[in-house]
Structures are given as structure tokens and as C-alpha cells.
Amino acid sequence: MRVWAVANQKGGVGKTTSSIALAGLLAEAGKRVVVVDLDPHGSMTSYFGYDPDRLEHSVYDLFLHKGSVPAGLPGQLLLSTSHEHISLLPSSTALATLERQSPGQSGLGLVIAKSLAQLWQDFDYAVIDSPPLLGVLMVNALAASQQLVIPVQTEHLAVKGLERMVNTLAMINRSRKQALPFTIVPTLFDRRTQASLSTLRVVRDKFPQEIWQGYIPVDTRLRDASRAGLTPSQFDGKSRGVVAYRALLKHLLAAQLVAQVA
Numbered sequence: 001m002r003v004w005a006v007a008n009q010k011g012g013v014g015k016t017t018s019s020i021a022l023a024g025l026l027a028e029a030g031k032r033v034v035v036v037d038l039d040p041h042g043s044m045t046s047y048f049g050y051d052p053d054r055l056e057h058s059v060y061d062l063f064l065h066k067g068s069v070p071a072g073l074p075g076q077l078l079l080s081t082s083h084e085h086i087s088l089l090p091s092s093t094a095l096a097t098l099e100r101q102s103p104g105q106s107g108l109g110l111v112i113a114k115s116l117a118q119l120w121q122d123f124d125y126a127v128i129d130s131p132p133l134l135g136v137l138m139v140n141a142l143a144a145s146q147q148l149v150i151p152v153q154t155e156h157l158a159v160k161g162l163e164r165m166v167n168t169l170a171m172i173n174r175s176r177k178q179a180l181p182f183t184i185v186p187t188l189f190d191r192r193t194q195a196s197l198s199t200l201r202v203v204r205d206k207f208p209q210e211i212w213q214g215y216i217p218v219d220t221r222l223r224d225a226s227r228a229g230l231t232p233s234q235f236d237g238k239s240r241g242v243v244a245y246r247a248l249l250k251h252l253l254a255a256q257l258v259a260q261v262a
Helices: 015-028 043-047 059-063 073-077 093-101 108-118 136-144 158-173 194-206 220-228 240-261
Strands: 002-006 033-037 086-089 125-129 147-153 182-187
Touching: 002 015, 002 136, 015 033, 015 043, 015 086, 015 125, 015 147, 015 182, 015 220, 015 240, 033 043, 033 108, 059 073, 059 093, 059 108, 073 108, 093 136, 108 136, 125 136, 136 158, 147 158, 147 240, 158 182, 158 194, 182 194, 182 240, 220 240
Parallel strands: 002 125, 002 147, 033 086, 033 125, 147 182
Antiparallel strands: none
């Protein structure tokens, strides 16, 4: 299994859309994918038609055992989605209470890594949708992953959020055996606006090695796919957004291959 996390310390940048779009394209290629919703808002869970306020069991259950994960529990929590090759580890609003509970509890930062280890043979990829703030949930996402995708909305305020995220990653990397590679993905790009054009230039200048040279355009078909509960490629495989995500996936898979060879 390869584990990818999608994270940014700023909300509204397209994290959930990016997570589901990439998962959908991997599934379209015949890969078995588990998507993990670590955001207490439960956007990914809602996307696939489940109510995070009403779910009796969720990924929150994994954190209730003092850092250990009972055998078989991750598999019991899996839910089906609109795509036969994608399974969901759903979120619930109870996740929001974890930050208050975590002080004094050791081992909580590796719960998701331990959980995915139990699913290692069942899936080819895991894609983690991370919450937009630094805490035990984002630490779990980064600790479990082998590749980080950082969506960045192409507007001026997003650059500060990106800088915070990169600083957070540097801090996390100090406790990892191997630095976590990351790819910056410009999102919600509108070539008609000066804000999008100038922000894209700034981010490319600041992070020339880490930024993907493409971008995800504003595309109403992505929102329509969300409303339908389908992955973007299921809903409209030829839309501008899906074409862009397909190019992004090709880039990520090529980078993954290089990392494996190295």
C-alpha cells in the first residue's frame, strides 16, 4: 500500500476535492483505494452520502484505545462508496474532541499508521483527507503518509497558509526517519483574475522544486460531482478539472517511482 496525505493549514483550498479526485482516478485504473476522513467537519464522509453527525462508528473509534488499535477494528469501520474500488474510513464530529483528550496520552500520533498497517494487504492506496489545523489528527496524517499533497488556492492569503504548512512539515520531519516528500498543487485557478495569476507566480518563485507545474482550474463540474456523490471522473471524465487531476496523478506516480528507485 502507498499512503498519500492531502493537507494544508488553511481551509477552503480544495483538499477534499483533491483527495476524492485522486482516489477516483486511482480506482479507475483498477487500484483498490481506502480514503480516510480525518477532518471533524466530515466533508469527505458527507460527499459519499453519510452524515458525520449520525454515524454510530467512525475513525474516532480508532483513538479510544490509548494509542493501540485492536485487531480487526479498522476493517470493521469501512463503508462502501459510489465506486466499487473505493472504501471509506468515515469521520464523525466526535473527532473535534480529540485535541482536548490527547494531552497526557502517549502514542496517539501513530494511530492511523497502525490502523493502515492492518489494511496493508487489502488496498493498493490510502488517501488521507487531513483537517486544516495542526493537532493530533494532522500529525497522524503526516506520520502515516509517504507522500504529501498540499493544495493551495491561487489567492493572496493562501501563500501565508502554505508557508505555515511547510514549517509544520519541517517540524514533523525532525521526528521521522525519512523526510516526507511533498508536492504543492495550485487549485481554484482562474486565469481571468490577476489574483490567481500573481499568486501562481509567487508560489512558483518561492517553491520552484516542490510545486507541480500545472494547476487545477475552477470547474463547476467538480461541484456538480460532489452534489451527485460521485468521484469527479465518474461524473464527467472529460471535464477540465478531471483532465487536470489526471495530469497531477501522472506527476505523482512518476515522483513515486523515482523515490522508490532512489
